[in-house]
Amino acid sequence: MKAWTNIWTPGLLAFALAALTGCANPPSSRNVNDPQASGKSLAVQVCSTCHGMTGESISPMFPKLAGQQREYLLAQLADFKGHERSDSRGVQYMWGFTHLSAKQVDELADYFSGQTPMQAVAAGDADLARGKALFEGGVPDKGVVQCTACHGPNGEGNGSFPRLAGQHPAYVLEQIKVFQLTDLRPRGAPMKQVTHALADSDAQAIAQYVGTIGFRP
Amino acid sequence: MLQAAQTRTDVLISQSLAGLRRAKLWMLLTLSLLMICSVSPVLAVPSFATQTGQSCVACHAGGQYPELTPYGRIFKLTGYTSGERSTPLAAMVVADYTTTQNPNDPNVKLDKSGIVNTISVFLAGKVSDNIGGFAQYTHTLHDTQDTSLNWIGHTGADNFDLRYADRTIDANKDLIWGITLNNNPSVQDVWNSAPAWSHPYLTPTQTYGLPASTLVEGALAQQVAGVGAYAFLNQSFYAEITSYQTAKDALSFLSYGNNAGNPDHPLTSLDGNALYWRAAYTKAWNASNMMVGAFGLDAKVQPLDGSSMPVSNIGSTHYKDVGIDAQYQYLLSPHTVTAQLRALSETIDDATGLAYSDGAATLKTLLAKASYVYQDRYGTSLSYRTVSGSADTTAYAASSSLVPDSEVWTTEFFWLARQNVRLGLQFNLFSRYLGASSNYDGAGRNASDNNNAYVYLWAAF
Numbered sequence: 001m002k003a004w005t006n007i008w009t010p011g012l013l014a015f016a017l018a019a020l021t022g023c024a025n026p027p028s029s030r031n032v033n034d035p036q037a038s039g040k041s042l043a044v045q046v047c048s049t050c051h052g053m054t055g056e057s058i059s060p061m062f063p064k065l066a067g068q069q070r071e072y073l074l075a076q077l078a079d080f081k082g083h084e085r086s087d088s089r090g091v092q093y094m095w096g097f098t099h100l101s102a103k104q105v106d107e108l109a110d111y112f113s114g115q116t117p118m119q120a121v122a123a124g125d126a127d128l129a130r131g132k133a134l135f136e137g138g139v140p141d142k143g144v145v146q147c148t149a150c151h152g153p154n155g156e157g158n159g160s161f162p163r164l165a166g167q168h169p170a171y172v173l174e175q176i177k178v179f180q181l182t183d184l185r186p187r188g189a190p191m192k193q194v195t196h197a198l199a200d201s202d203a204q205a206i207a208q209y210v211g212t213i214g215f216r217p
Numbered sequence: 218m219l220q221a222a223q224t225r226t227d228v229l230i231s232q233s234l235a236g237l238r239r240a241k242l243w244m245l246l247t248l249s250l251l252m253i254c255s256v257s258p259v260l261a262v263p264s265f266a267t268q269t270g271q272s273c274v275a276c277h278a279g280g281q282y283p284e285l286t287p288y289g290r291i292f293k294l295t296g297y298t299s300g301e302r303s304t305p306l307a308a309m310v311v312a313d314y315t316t317t318q319n320p321n322d323p324n325v326k327l328d329k330s331g332i333v334n335t336i337s338v339f340l341a342g343k344v345s346d347n348i349g350g351f352a353q354y355t356h357t358l359h360d361t362q363d364t365s366l367n368w369i370g371h372t373g374a375d376n377f378d379l380r381y382a383d384r385t386i387d388a389n390k391d392l393i394w395g396i397t398l399n400n401n402p403s404v405q406d407v408w409n410s411a412p413a414w415s416h417p418y419l420t421p422t423q424t425y426g427l428p429a430s431t432l433v434e435g436a437l438a439q440q441v442a443g444v445g446a447y448a449f450l451n452q453s454f455y456a457e458i459t460s461y462q463t464a465k466d467a468l469s470f471l472s473y474g475n476n477a478g479n480p481d482h483p484l485t486s487l488d489g490n491a492l493y494w495r496a497a498y499t500k501a502w503n504a505s506n507m508m509v510g511a512f513g514l515d516a517k518v519q520p521l522d523g524s525s526m527p528v529s530n531i532g533s534t535h536y537k538d539v540g541i542d543a544q545y546q547y548l549l550s551p552h553t554v555t556a557q558l559r560a561l562s563e564t565i566d567d568a569t570g571l572a573y574s575d576g577a578a579t580l581k582t583l584l585a586k587a588s589y590v591y592q593d594r595y596g597t598s599l600s601y602r603t604v605s606g607s608a609d610t611t612a613y614a615a616s617s618s619l620v621p622d623s624e625v626w627t628t629e630f631f632w633l634a635r636q637n638v639r640l641g642l643q644f645n646l647f648s649r650y651l652g653a654s655s656n657y658d659g660a661g662r663n664a665s666d667n668n669n670a671y672v673y674l675w676a677a678f
Contacts, residue, residue, distance in 0.1 A: 028383060029346055032270075033301035044386045046299055049291045053388060058501045059287075061549060089550060093288075096270020096300065170504075170549060 033099040039107020042100075047108070050093065055112045056119060060168035061089060067117025069157040073109040079187055081105075086184045087175070117156070118166035120215035124208075131209025134202055142197035147206065150190070155213045165213035173207035263307040263637060263677045264342045265292070269300035273636040278546055279553030279590030280633045282677070283414050286548060287452075287506055290407040294393045294449050296382030297342060297349030305342035309353075311335045313673040315421040319666035326362075326423040333358055334422060334673075337375060350379035350398075354473070359423065361481050371482065373474020374439045376404045376413065394448040400464055400471035401438040402493045405445060405457070408508050410542035410557040413438070416586045416600050417627050417643065419675060425667035428651055429604050429613070429621035431563040431582055432536040433493075433514040437461065440475055440485035442468035443493065455497040461516070463487045478525050486527030491516030504549035514538040520569045532568030539563075553590040559583070573609050580606035580621065593636070598629040603649075616651035617659035624649040637678065643671040 029037035030045045044053060047065075051057045055066030065073065079085035080094040100108070135155070138146035152158050155165030164172060178184055179191035180198065195203070266273055269292070274280045276289030285293065292299050311334045320328035335358070341351035353375035360371035382395030397405045404413040412434040420426055430436070445459025463486050464472035477484045497510030517533040540561040547554040563580040567573040586600035601624070608619040626648065631641035650664035651657040657664060 028385070030295060030299045030384075031301055031346060032299070045295075045384060048386065048391075049288050053386060053391065059504050059548065061504065092272035093275050095272075098270060099301070174550070 032097055035099075035101045035104070037104070039104045040111050042104065043108055043111045047112075051112075055115045057168070060170035062093075063171045064118035064167055065112040066115040066119075066166075068112055068163050069159060069161065070109045070113035071159045072157065072162040073112055074105060075160055075187060077105045077108060079185075084186060087178045087182070089174075090184075117163065117214075120166040120212050122215055122217065123212050127205060128209050128212060130202075131205035131207075134206050135209055139197070139202065143193075144196075144198050144202075145194050147210075155210050164210040167210055169207040169211040172210055173203055176203045176207065264303065264305045264339065265297065265307075267303045268297075268305075268342045271300075274593045278548060278555050279588070279596060280593040280636055281553070281555075281588060281590055281596055281631070282639075283418060284409045284555055284588070285407055286546070287501060291393070291452075293407050294382065294395065294447075295384050296347060296380040296395055297351065298346055298382065300343060302343045302345075305340050307339040307341055308678045309335075309337040309339065310676050310678075311419060311673060313419075313421065313671060315424055315669055315671045317424045317666075318668040319662070320424075322662070322666070324425060327359060328424070347383050348379070348381050350377070352377045352379070357422075371474060373482065374400065374471055376401055376438070377471055378405050380405075391451050392448065393450075395446070397443075397445045397447065397459065399443055399445070399459070400441060401435075402433050402441070402443065402459070402461060402491075402514050403495075403512070404438075405447070405459065406495060406512075408497065408510070408542070408544045408557075409555070410508075410510075410544050410559045410584070411512075412559075415557060415559065415584060416588070416598060417629065419641070419643075419671075419673050421643075421645070421669055421671040424669050425647070425650070426645075427582075427602060427604050427623050427625060428615070429580060429606065429623075431538045431540075431561045431580055432516055432518070433512075433538045433540065433561065434582065436518075437485060437487075437491070437516065440464060440472050441487060441491065442471045443491075445493070447495075452501070453499055455495070455499070455510070457493075457495040459493045461487065461491040461493060462489075477527060480525045483521055483525040484527070486519040486521075486529075488517035488519050488529070488533040505545065505547050507546075508544045509541075510543070511539070511541050513540065520571045534565060534567040534569060534572050537564045537566075551592040553593070553596075554588070556587040558585050570611075572612060574611040575607075575609045578607045578609055578612065580604065594633050596629075596631045596633070598627070598631075600627045601625075602627070613651060615658055616653075617657060618652035620652040622649060622652045623647065623664070637676060639673075639675045641671075641673045641675065643673070645669050645671070 028045060029041045031037055032042055032046055050062040051065050055064055057064050076085065077100065080090060081098050081100055083095055135147045138144045150158065150161040151164050155163065157163035176195055179188050180195040273282065276286055276292055278284040278286045312332065313334050314331040316329050317325045335355050337353050337355040339351055339353050343349040354372065355375040356370055356372045358370045359368040361369050363369055378397055378399040380395050380397045382393065384393045399405050401413050403411040406414060409415055441461040442464040443459045443461035445457055447457035449455045465484065472484055475482045475484045491514060493514045495512040497508050499506065499508045515537050517535045519527040519529055519533045520531065522528050538561055540559060542559040545556045561582045565573055565578040565580065583603045584600065586598060588596060588598040590596035603624045605622045606620060610619055613619045613621050626646045627643060629641055629643040631639055633639050645668060647664040647667045648654060650667055655663045
């Protein structure tokens with residue numbers, strides 16, 4: 001029997017790897033219910049799997065958190081923890097985080113709000129002019145307030161109003177529909193009013209547009 | 218074969234047992250319907266969901282367990298350690314009903330009988346921040362028949378995977394690494410093109426499936442014990458080496474239910490160690506992700522004598538498997554699209570002449586499959602599987618052309634009535650069997666005679 005195929009050789013290789021990487025001593029707790037785990041450790045070990053290491057999520061199923069408004073992040077974490085925000089994706093992925101301490105929530109909000117703001121994408125073939133006009137002017141005769149009134153002149157957000165610039169268009173559109181058609185995000189009550197008379201095509205145009213705000217080629 | 222003279226008492230007993238089995242099935246179906254219709258949540262949930270507090274669909278693509286999302290793959294690769302340690306017990310039940318096109322055949326049993334097929338218990342979850350795993354034990358209710366044709370059940374080890382894992386991640390690098398102790402080559406894999414986790418996830422028992430497969434496609438499951446090391450770098454490059462040996466002595470809990478000398482469940486004995494390796498490249502973009510990879514297994518299997526004991530002095534059958542595989546997923550609610558491709562090539566060198574008598578042999582298998590799930594609730598799959606190989610008088614004696622060549626189309630429709638309860642309807646259509654589409658055995662049986670329809674209820678608690 002060749003020694004290198006011995007059943008224990010891979011184990012020894014692994015322990016050698018452990019010895020090499022163990023010296024760095026990076027944050028490594030994945031226990032979201034351990035109050036001793038730092039928010040940063042949870043961010044990089046758990047949250048990053050969906051939201052990206054720096055909050056730049058790849059999949060539009062998961063919102064980008066990079067450079068998001070700190071106050072907005074605190075509110076969403078509180079609403080997930082307290083099961084007050086109950087849109088489907090939120091329930092499926094975020095309702096497990098019920099034991100985050102106030103300190104961990106603070107640290108998570110610090111971590112993601114402090115990242116370089118979410119990167120916008122190139123326009124593609126979307127009709128941006130219309131999206132831009134709606135974002136900046138609303139639809140006055142239907143009572144649709146312009147988005148900039150709360151989300152900032154460049155979609156950067158303001159306190160409890162989230163940054164939209166650079167967010168995944170599919171995610172933005174999904175949340176617009178949640179606000180418009182359901183009561184699953186009660187803290188977003190103002191959004192229910194704003195989106196009440198918003199046509200589907202207008203919602204799509206806005207969502208496509210915000211994904212490109214601030215794009216630098 | 219029925220005994221020539223069956224007493225009236227035997228008939229009455231077997232009828233009442235059959236009645237009892239039907240009653241068990243109805244009880245199970247009724248219980249399931251109550252679960253489906255009840256307003257309050259099911260009190261007991263599979264232990265990974267309890268540990269993480271997350272819904273099954275967070276880890277299982279479209280809810281179609283055992284398919285994994287990128288998040289599910291990371292959960293497994295980091296040793297099942299995300300979340301808080303909780304009660305690690307879970308259970309699983311499969312009940313089913315099969316009908317075969319031509320059931321007048323000794324290999325087709327329990328035709329048109331609704332049965333509880335298997336009950337499994339899991340010990341699964343986090344042990345510490347770096348150690349976790351799952352251990353499954355399964356009771357099969359209809360395993361073998363005694364001389365009076367009564368069904369006898371069997372309990373044995375099922376899949377087992379225990380890991381030590383860690384992740385070092387910063388802005389420049391993400392390295393997940395670990396070691397695994399497991400009892401089935403490829404059970405430690407995280408892509409659903411791996412033989413241990415590929416479609417079809419449930420198949421009818423007691424009727425025809427593909428007549429041959431390469432060794433890595435399950436022949437060593439719950440026969441061997443392996444220790445392996447793996448690494449996943451920057452969620453892009455995966456590499457693994459695992460060494461397997463026969464699961465005996467201190468490791469016999471991994472092959473529990475399979476024993477040297479047991480004619481129904483013998484222990485497969487390896488000559489020395491078997492090496493399994495796996496490499497993969499993955500990429501994610503927008504709502505899509507993909508993997509391309511390769512893997513292999515090199516194993517020598519000892520022959521068994523007439524008492525199902527391994528023989529160690531007349532050589533062994535040497536299998537060398539090399540496979541390439543690929544997976545694609547599109548995950549954007551309410552749509553889930555998944556597809557897998559796998560091609561395996563095997564060379565067999567049987568020094569004993571007992572399994573393959575006509576010299577060096579080859580075997581190739583192919584799997585191509587696609588699934589679509591809507592709203593994590595309504596799904597459909599289509600797969601195409603083939604096996605082809607060199608002719609051999611001993612290995613394929615049942616084929617009039619002495620080859621294993623077979624093709625089956627599998628189409629499935631399923632409904633996730635709840636996230637932990639799946640009802641499915643599967644059709645297996647054989648266009649070729651053991652080398653021919655008609656009269657493949659020389660006695661008039663056609664490939665289409667093996668076609669079957671299969672209804673299942675798969676519930677996890």
